[in-house]
Amino acid sequence: MPHAIGAHHTSPVPTGQQRATAILVTGAGGEMGHGLLCALDARRKHDGGCGTDHGPLTVLIAVDIRELAPEIRAHCDVAYVGDICDHALLERLLAMYEISEIYHLAALLSTRGEFAPETAHHVNVGGTLNLLHLAAEQARSHGRTVKFFFPSSIAVYGLPTLDDKRRVGRVREDEWCEPHTMYGCNKLSGEHLGRYYDQHYRKLAKDRIERPVDFRSIRFPGIISAETLPSGGTSDYGPEMIHAAAASRPYRCFVRGDSRIPFMTMPEAIDATLALMSAPKECLTRSAYNIASFSPSAEDFRQFVQQAFPLASIEFESDPGRQSIVDSWPIDCDDSAARRDWGWVPRHTAESAFREYLLPRIAARYLHSSPI
């Protein structure tokens, strides 16, 4: 792991003895970071400064293992190039800022994780533990609970067989949590660690502080963005098929046409994140919530794409390993707790996601710019 620490400031950050109040986003250069930084930036501009309870001095800090693209960097005040497993970087953040909220997005996804499971564990669990510890230390130093968002995943589920998957249909949060991938194991660990830091941290210590971390998590389905392509995931076939067709590239789908898992659009995922983070704590009955939007088969994807791009060349050639991962994920998720507790409502059906969001945005993107 590279351990470079570099900070790029896009606007002045207070110096001297006083620490600036800050919101921290890790994995800021990834697919979700892109959408979330835009949304957090828009929210603080709309709110006339910060979007938190702590006044207009709040700075938006991004951390990523790679340098951020200029269009993403424009949405934050400080961008660190560094590793979430690097304690020196986290110490530095602790010393420089009063962090009020953390959005911990950095992770190695499910396909990549199966090539290097120990590295995935190191980054996904070790990194999460580091960030939770940072949150708890922050709470100790400034005396306020730190809100922590953790994107979990449908990968925490593991249906033993395809017959079970078809028979079970929608899963509730407490069912079938026996993941088949290291990534799924890591996300489940992250959820448990978060709940521990929120409710039980240092149970026996004399100088214990009550609830230093306010941990909130969503188990996301596959996410499809019109702006970016995912990499290293197993739900990637959905977005890859659409982007390939728009870029006039043939696509060989690595799962069978009848494969079915839940998906949602990136704007829905970002809205859900902000909605859960702003919900009153007393309304929340769980620390990790399912949310659901639509569940097309890979063949449904092909048909939507083919209607919009009649010349698209899409073939199915199932890869046994990646297929087995998708076959272990549920067809759909029961999101009644999220609907009840914090008002989650999906914005799209599969049809409206394609017609209103994906096709127009993606077609315009490939018409006006070079393919990703």
Ligand code: SER
């Ligand atoms: N999109 C993720 C993956 O495919 C699952 O959350 O790894």
